[in-house]
Amino acid sequence: MVGERIENITTMETLMNALHYLKYFLFHGVGLISATAILAGGHYMSGGLLLVLLIYIFGDAVCGNDTSTPEFKHPGILTAQLWMALPLLALIVFSAVWSVSPGDPLGFGEWVTRLSGYDVVAAREATSFGNHLATLILTGLMIGMIGTIPAHELTHRTWDPVSMFIGRWLLAFSFDTTFSIEHVYGHHRYVSTEDDPATAPRGRNVYHHIVASTIKGNVSAWNIETKRLKRKDQWPVSWHNRVIRGHLMSVLLVAVAGAIGGWQAAAYFTLCALCGKALLEIVNYMEHYGMVRNPKTPVQPRHSWNTNKRISSWTMFNLTRHSHHHAQGEVPYQDLKPLPEAPMMINGYLTTLIVALIPPLWHRLMTPKVLAWDRDYATAEERQMAARANARSGIPLLQRANSGAGGSTASLASNGF
């Protein structure tokens, strides 16, 4: 009897373990849905975009939090899942480029039609401008989610050349290979300080941040790379420069899109890539908005906005567990802890992203969160930095908080610490 029960438990455990690997395949599922929707053409394109948005927004609203940190005995499977992002993204982007190309490049449409029995070429011909626009947004979204998110995880693995290679190619789809330099050696060093291009100061709106962070991030990556080359006695403008090499990878992708479908395909891909890059900067904006830190003190979980929403976590390789990621950048995603007591983002990633796109709504929801951060998380020193940030924010509610802050600092001091 007892032996039987133990056996049942073991079967259950094996099943649960398998599910933990399977849940991260939700990521690939979302990618395949998108590729299918794009190829199906017409209203399927808008429908696909809507479906993806619904999966995230509705899913995060009803599925609650995932705070488990299971042990994975075969991390190799997880790494393979990350690597699979590259062929998947290539398929999605190729489908998008094909959908705006004249004729049937590579006979792809005919091949898919023969395989599926569904005439994708005819569907494409009947596609309206609005549906093409939806595909542009969907592809941009996928470049961010299927491209940048696994690339982020992979380019942290600076010791693994295969992961670095795949990660940088994934980033090339959003013209952002410099991310592999600036994020690890810049952002992780300066996060939540004024020196970090990706940390948005209080009061900034997301559209300003997209442009400012893109420019400053590229400059920072260039500076880090030239410093590295100088140390190796190599010329800054040369083949050794990973910034130049990386941007050439993106140029090559644009050229391939051009070769497939002419100038309009190249222009269309460029727009998709810029959408993907903008998406990353919006995510940066959400992850660290308004936080302050003395650059001389180590990063703590309180210096990132965290979320444990289930669907976002499963489909984004725990990017959501951002507080632990910044406190210990060397930890692989599956071992990140949920830290439920860290400062929490508004909601799951896509929901928060849409809020960020509406600045009045963003400030309405985030100002109280930022003030609560000052009160519940900030150290005495950080509270002083926060007061300066509030004064500069241009947000009346934050500026008014300063006039009351003197009192609370005094009361803390009277506590003896």
Next chain:
Amino acid sequence: MFSFLAKKAPPVPGIITAHINSQPITVDAKETLLQAALRQGIDFPHSCRVGGCATCKCRLVEGKVKELTDSGYLLSDDELDQGYILACQSVPQTDVRIEVELSRQQPQRSVTGRVVGQDRLTGDITRLRVRLDEALPYRAGQFASISIAALPGISRSYSFATPVQPDSQVSFFVRKVSGGIFSTLINEQGVVGQPVQVEGPLGDFWLRPADAPLLLVAGGSGLAPLLAILHQAVATGVTRPATLLFGARTESDLYALEEIGAIARHWQGTFCFIPVLSAAAADAPWTGERGLVTEKIPALIEADTHTYLCGPPAMIDSAVALLQRHGVPRENIHADRFVTLHDGLAAAA
């Protein structure tokens, strides 16, 4: 002199030793120098942990490391010539010697934080959870001196109940001592949100590396440092056979049973948990061990057993005497006496 002739066999993976300013620490397979140092309570200077800031730069005096990333651009020519490396990006391949300017000469320091949780564990034990403003490295098993804003000028010593956490959260098990002003406050009033100050780490109670079987004996809130030690041992893949004896008065005084269950499941070797009740009513439905926890020790030890004891002084004293009578050498007996202020006064009187 001819040391280069005495070529040693390659070291067995997993038992690499690093000397940090002459203090030896063990480095696990694939672990970086920084991870190993922090895990073992060395306040190694660091910040970004991904090779971007050079706060953890240190000098490699002897031995070989594998560098995970190109760190050269962060260090000056001079530093490179002198053998400087980044601890967060260096995985030792052999035994190494490292020189580093530790940020503070005293390994002990004071960190502020605030209370984020008070969980009742039993009728008279509360788990106090504190989020520290910055990391405080310590070894699992050590303790700290804590003071709270509500009781200015008063501080008490408690053991860390977990290994170092990534969110700099620390936990202490506070048992209510009759007449104890600090323990009564923690057990009877809400203190969540209060500023606290934690000074440490203190004490030399931690798991010594060895292969010998382990016997851990806890009395009451003395379970705290042993839980920390066991969690740390699970995380580092310790395979030694282990027995945990946990003494309490009645069944309702047992706690953390789920946590112990999880440790038992993940322990890579045999793990045995034996709760012992000293004051269970004769008609209580308890089918486990009864009596004093120390009475159970003789049946569980062998000559080479390493023992770790934590609990009230009377328990420790009788356990130590008993172990020595049974031939366990003093150096294999590690004990942490939970002395209350009252005990201290009584001893002084």
